[in-house]
Amino acid sequence: MNLTNRSINLTFGLLVLATAASFAVADSGAIGRFSFAVIMLITAIKAAMILHTFMEVRETAPGVRVFFLVWVGGVATMIAVFHLFGG
Amino acid sequence: MRLVAERDSAGQMPALAASSLNLPALAPSIWAFVVADAASFGIFFAVFSSERSVQAAQFAQSAAKLDIRLGLFNTLVLITSSWLVAHALAAARRNNVMGARRLLAGALGVASLFAVCKAFEYSTKVSHGLTPLTNEFFSFYYVLTGVHLLHYAIGFVALLYIRNSVLADGDVDARKLNWLQSGALYWHLVDLLWVFLFPMLYLQRAL
Amino acid sequence: MDNRFRYLRACAWGGPILLLVTIIFWGIFGHNVPPFSADQSADAIAEQFRPLAQRIKLGMVVELPFSALYLTWGVAITKLMEEIELDNNVLSTLQLWGAGLTTMIFVIPCAGWLGVTYRAETMPSWALQMIYDMWWILFDLAYALTTLQMIPLGICLLSDKRAVPLFPRWMGWFSIWVGLMFFLESFMSFFKGGPFSRSGILNYWTEFTLFFAFMALVSFYLLKAIGRLERETRLGAPRG
Numbered sequence: 246m247n248l249t250n251r252s253i254n255l256t257f258g259l260l261v262l263a264t265a266a267s268f269a270v271a272d273s274g275a276i277g278r279f280s281f282a283v284i285m286l287i288t289a290i291k292a293a294m295i296l297h298t299f300m301e302v303r304e305t306a307p308g309v310r311v312f313f314l315v316w317v318g319g320v321a322t323m324i325a326v327f328h329l330f331g332g
Numbered sequence: 333m334r335l336v337a338e339r340d341s342a343g344q345m346p347a348l349a350a351s352s353l354n355l356p357a358l359a360p361s362i363w364a365f366v367v368a369d370a371a372s373f374g375i376f377f378a379v380f381s382s383e384r385s386v387q388a389a390q391f392a393q394s395a396a397k398l399d400i401r402l403g404l405f406n407t408l409v410l411i412t413s414s415w416l417v418a419h420a421l422a423a424a425r426r427n428n429v430m431g432a433r434r435l436l437a438g439a440l441g442v443a444s445l446f447a448v449c450k451a452f453e454y455s456t457k458v459s460h461g462l463t464p465l466t467n468e469f470f471s472f473y474y475v476l477t478g479v480h481l482l483h484y485a486i487g488f489v490a491l492l493y494i495r496n497s498v499l500a501d502g503d504v505d506a507r508k509l510n511w512l513q514s515g516a517l518y519w520h521l522v523d524l525l526w527v528f529l530f531p532m533l534y535l536q537r538a539l
Numbered sequence: 540m541d542n543r544f545r546y547l548r549a550c551a552w553g554g555p556i557l558l559l560v561t562i563i564f565w566g567i568f569g570h571n572v573p574p575f576s577a578d579q580s581a582d583a584i585a586e587q588f589r590p591l592a593q594r595i596k597l598g599m600v601v602e603l604p605f606s607a608l609y610l611t612w613g614v615a616i617t618k619l620m621e622e623i624e625l626d627n628n629v630l631s632t633l634q635l636w637g638a639g640l641t642t643m644i645f646v647i648p649c650a651g652w653l654g655v656t657y658r659a660e661t662m663p664s665w666a667l668q669m670i671y672d673m674w675w676i677l678f679d680l681a682y683a684l685t686t687l688q689m690i691p692l693g694i695c696l697l698s699d700k701r702a703v704p705l706f707p708r709w710m711g712w713f714s715i716w717v718g719l720m721f722f723l724e725s726f727m728s729f730f731k732g733g734p735f736s737r738s739g740i741l742n743y744w745t746e747f748t749l750f751f752a753f754m755a756l757v758s759f760y761l762l763k764a765i766g767r768l769e770r771e772t773r774l775g776a777p778r779g
Binding site: 272288291296327328 | 418
């Protein structure tokens with residue numbers, strides 16, 4: 246069991262930073278056309294952190310881990326791609 | 333790794349030593365629910381994204397009417413609440429029932445801000461004439477955040493029950509730990525789904 | 540010889556049989572894959588409906604009597620739940636009523652759509668559309684009666700204290716989850732087109748797929764569990 250105070254706090258800190266970063270990217274538009282793709286990349290990282298540390302997904306069956314690997318990557322990519330090339 | 337915490341041949345759940353809960357974590361069976369729910373939200377996201385690609389301008393203009401600060405606030409609220417729930421589980425595994433209950437109370441207190449913020453947000457939107465029938469973007473906005481809010485409400489009640497009834501007295505045992513682990517997992521799912529909803533709805537006006 | 544599982548297998552087969560009949564007769568013959576879009580004028584829907592009226596009639600005429608099998612299936616599930624539940628029979632009773640009331644939600648709308656085919660050629664288009672809409676609204680929005688079956692079943696399955704439960708644990712969660720997912724159907728009443736409408740990707744394709752998957756999976760594990768219970772009884776295993 247690796248749900249230590251340290252890992253929980255570190256994850257929390259990183260999640261807050263990542264959230265602030267995606268807000269900053271959106272608000273400033275500094276990265277231009279690829280801003281949203283960058284935001285979705287940050288989102289995928291946040292999701293992975295929640296799954297790995299808070300939800301301890303590594304304790305589940307391999308099928309579940311594969312599902313979430315595909316889900317996080319797939320959903321983030323799909324949203325980013327539709328945004329980039331849609332409309 | 334087994335997916336499910338299984339009973340032994342006598343039908344008993346794995347017992348936990350009172351002093352140190354040094355057991356291999358057996359993933360609670362609620363993961364089946366978590367997987368199903370994540371899959372269905374994946375479908376919602378896909379449908380949203382494909383609808384958006386058909387009318388990107390309308391979606392971007394409509395998204396600009398959402399208050400990005402409220403979305404940010406709610407994201408931080410749920411992350412903080414998840415953080416406290418994770419600590420509560422860690423405390424319970426050390427058989428620190430009082431600590432776990434206090435942390436859960438904190439998590440629920442913080443989480444209640446989400447509902448307040450959502451109520452405020454919905455009412456201001458409606459007062460500005462932005463309803464689920466205004467256009468496609470707002471249909472999705474209300475349905476997706478509404479369904480998410482329903483998930484949040486169920487999780488809130490579940491954690492409240494776990495804190496007030498399941499963990500009410502006595503030492504932590506396997507049954508109580510399974511309840512708390514399951515409730516925590518569900519709560520983290522609520523957080524996880526919002527992590528995607530926030531950029532998809534609020535930040536999509538970014539070019 | 541005393542056999543408390545007599546007739547149970549026959550009742551349980553009601554589920555798979557009805558599922559097949561539903562797909563073929565309600566679905567394909569009944570032109571419900573997906574249903575006519577709500578996002579069109581009365582004249583437009585009438586124009587599509589009238590040439591297909593006889594086919595749809597056949598679909599509903601067959602579906603109607605077979606709908607009773609939903610209740611036989613529900614009774615089989617009830618008996619299985621009684622082998623699991625502790626303390627009282629609250630959960631199996633709720634499930635039984637849920638199954639019985641859902642049976643009515645098969646029967647009544649199908650009879651309604653059959654009624655539309657009865658004089659489809661001569662009835663005004665606005666009436667055809669209105670009545671068609673009405674029974675779809677009942678069909679979709681009475682979901683809570685089926686949730687009443689699914690959630691008690693799920694809770695009961697999760698409470699199974701056997702070393703190897705009669706149903707896999709994930710089925711208990713799946714049952715609860717599908718019961719809750721049905722709440723999405725409420726949105727169908729607000730939208731005539733798009734993913735939330737009665738023929739939309741979410742409210743039709745996703746929701747109905749889930750319902751059919753529920754019927755198929757429960758039927759599969761139900762028949763397996765009945766077999767196991769019969770074997771255990773023959774071998775003299777203690778009840779429960």
